[in-house]
Amino acid sequence: MSLTLISPDAVKCAEYIFSRLYSLGIRSVFGVPGDYNLRLLDFVEPAGLHWVGNCNELNAAYAADGYSRINGISALITTFGVGELSAVNGIAGAYAEEAPIVHIVGTPARSLQDRRVFMHHTLATGDYRQFAAVHQQITAAQVNLVDPQTAPDQIDWVLQEALFHQRPVYIEVPDDMVDALVSTDNMKKKPVLSVPHVPEAQHEAAIVERVLGRLNAAKRPAILLDGETRGMRILDLVEELSKRTMWPTWTTIFGKGLIDESMYNVYGIFQGKYAPESWNEYFQTADLILHFGPHLSDTNSFGFSAVPRENVTIAISQHTVSVDGVLFRDLPPRRVMSKILSSLQPLKLGAQGPSHHPPPTVDLDKSLPLTQKHFYHYINSIFNQGDIILAETGTAAHGSRQFKLPPKSRLLTAVTWLSIGYMVPAALGAALAQREILGCSDNRKDGAPGKERVVLFVGDGSLQMTVQEISTMMKEGLNITIIILNNNGYTIERAIHGRKQRYNDIASWNNAHILPMLGQQSSNLESFPQARTWGELEAIIQSGKLTLGTGVGIIEVFFDQEDCEGSLREMLNEQIRKGN
């Protein structure tokens, strides 16, 4: 290999990295400083990126995940060993649920690594590859920048992998590589990285034809929009298809919020065995189910009961198209979808969908305690167009399936990873992305309009995991409404097993002190809004405490510790029957 000459317009390696992140649309970078990343951090803000210092690295990873789901991609910087390993669970969740995060780790200088010196933040084994081996399990691609000659290509490759696989990637930057000069040739050739162009495969035309044939022949069709569609860059085309065909359209839990729910033919989440009978009947007798971005975990498919029958399904994912169970590869989804839409015959609007099932209107006695059964319909009234709503794993996530989302709003909720503690930092990340998108039109990803506002529903147990990150929300001056669902411990676990067991209890907190402790200037503990009854909740809503533009606000609502619905209720009842 010949030596690459440093061109006069070379840049420092750190400048190259952050310039690439900027061109991908990243504006905020999450993380925590540490001994081996300080010099790297010097280059963040000069690159036009905003540094978000988090309280700890797991929170930072969760926040980067939330940012990624709204912005499309995110970045996280940690330090070798102690920092990166704290982030592991957050990165793994982003892997499981397809949120690309560029995880950049500042590592000891190459000379220390080569000599296997027993530095701090190592396991004192002399092996500097152990933490990369950990990240190999939970990221789509990894690079270790040990040579300025190859660094630019390595960086571009790993970023492209993140975009293509929609998964986290891992970049190690030794301390002495931060200001090593690297060539800017790549930056001149490809100003912004994007999904690479793929020549049309020989079978592409035939597959598109086959899919079109099935579409045009369908008598009882349905669309099922799942969450992996988010990274496939076809959400606009799926919505167009749904609008043009008016075919009955459902989402999965993961797909909820990815299509305008105000469209008449959009029904909400298809809940499999828990769905209304008419929906289930339609689904079971459909002769075509167009399934976009399938993500077939137990929790995203109601114990697999919402998985469509293979022999009537055309499933389009990032890497494959499956027609009635036969898999085809190398068909870029956006090109396939564009061809389908351009060739689709004017369809008879004959696909008569099942009836809608709006929640029954219930008169709630103001003096009665709040219940999970009615809470989500009730609180739904506070949502505005463009809101980002997050519902943490637990009863909140179960309840959020009932939300009717306003246009342009988004929902982040429990899908497959279900790591409690995730949603508080994810709300921070989502809110930052939302603010950037609304504030900067040339950076806008999905045209979400309206004022910025994030609404977070979180249980009392989950809250305790990552509560400190609320201070970062305040530091950043974000508008986030936090609704704490206090049901005295891990109710979801009580439903599964150990209904009366002490291990499902948590420490008793006084949540009125959260904001005063974490940064609120003027604290009035007495005015902390709490609701145990419908009347109290109504008063809080009417007081305007849940409206936007007021920074970080918390309200606390109380439920009985065994109050749960749907599948959770079934499990709990089963335990009661057994005398547990």
Added chain:
Amino acid sequence: MSLTLISPDAVKCAEYIFSRLYSLGIRSVFGVPGDYNLRLLDFVEPAGLHWVGNCNELNAAYAADGYSRINGISALITTFGVGELSAVNGIAGAYAEEAPIVHIVGTPARSLQDRRVFMHHTLATGDYRQFAAVHQQITAAQVNLVDPQTAPDQIDWVLQEALFHQRPVYIEVPDDMVDALVSTDNMKKKPVLSVPHVPEAQHEAAIVERVLGRLNAAKRPAILLDGETRGMRILDLVEELSKRTMWPTWTTIFGKGLIDESMYNVYGIFQGKYAPESWNEYFQTADLILHFGPHLSDTNSFGFSAVPRENVTIAISQHTVSVDGVLFRDLPPRRVMSKILSSLQPLKLGAQGPSHHPPPTVDLDKSLPLTQKHFYHYINSIFNQGDIILAETGTAAHGSRQFKLPPKSRLLTAVTWLSIGYMVPAALGAALAQREILGCSDNRKDGAPGKERVVLFVGDGSLQMTVQEISTMMKEGLNITIIILNNNGYTIERAIHGRKQRYNDIASWNNAHILPMLGQQSSNLESFPQARTWGELEAIIQSGKLTLGTGVGIIEVFFDQEDCEGSLREMLNEQIRKGN
């Protein structure tokens, strides 16, 4: 292999595990409940073990580490994926600094794993081995209990590995293995696991002879006690050696608190290039340095300047004895040390050590602000015999090197892993172990007397990482005094790099709200003890707020954000010189 018959006195697999943990002296188990460990948790308390529900899994791992360092071994239970991966950084720290933790993970039922079902808490790849692969990097041994026939041997083996290597180990328990019956044969044969007996190696007598020869001939000897001695079960013998020889004895940072510092010949930490000149001169001209439990990281050896010269050193570690640079293996340290002590000639008390360097007595003007330079000597007066003192990574750890520890007290401080956030949960774990040891004489490990009390020094930045675990301290009714060193951000990082950079700032908290928020019943925000001057600190000490028996107490002391000493001061000055 023939089928093992289930004997009539078989026990459930979970009962076997917890019975073994009990027999190892474990009384408290840390962790968080999750979908795949609930059935396992049913067996914790019936086995006589106390379940400590933590706020999150990283905190639980840190707490298990602190418990292990006092008790000798500890246990942690997490759930598959989300739980175990949150604990990774804590487990890695225990690996680096030799604290055995038995990490038990509840995993999905075998049938789900065999069929590669896309369950929640997986990466939805069908691969159930990815998290075990992560733990392979950070634990000494791993077992997956998938067969009742082999489970007892697997469990015994992995526990023995934990004890022998003094490192964490990893046990996967599939949900359907929890109540699978296993044989109790092992329990009858070996009621308590211990270090296995090793027959005497052929070279053992010769090596002992050689070591004795060097000891008897030494004219200018020194003892250097390092931290890995803790797990070698020879602390009593090292102290005996030091007492009988009266040889000048130093510790490393890691070894501090492992020998009675009230002995005249015990000097404290040998700080290498930062040591008093007379100490350094003695060390550099010594003709014998007995080095116990070497742990040669940069941070534990003052940038390697405190590492003794190989050609005069006899180093005794768990797995090797090194004589003047020549390594010998397979010499169990306790047997070797016993032989040495029993054959040691009455020594001339001729080893004239260097002079002591007690801290100069300084009159501190009450109106002047607190300084790192004098704070640690000043606060030293509050320590009692038997206290466990923890000093978190940062200026607190640096300052704690100056402490003069009372007899029977212990110090946990930054050694090699240096993960900020560690010390708050570690204090919880250490306090639980201390209470058990004091309360239960037949479980006493080192005879520590006196009332229970833990004192924690933690910086404002570190505190934000894991603050919620203070609620578990309160839930457990422990006596822990927390001294928050508030220097407005990451001062240790400012010293290293980025003195004025925003990334070394943290969110501004009002720490008066911590206890009221996390569980204190009666809160009086006005009486929250804070000190900015020596006079204010004196008043707090005189008020008795730092005495024991009063549950969890917090005081906050303030320092200038650039106030640091020793090596940190040197680094900061270097930055100032450069104009940073």
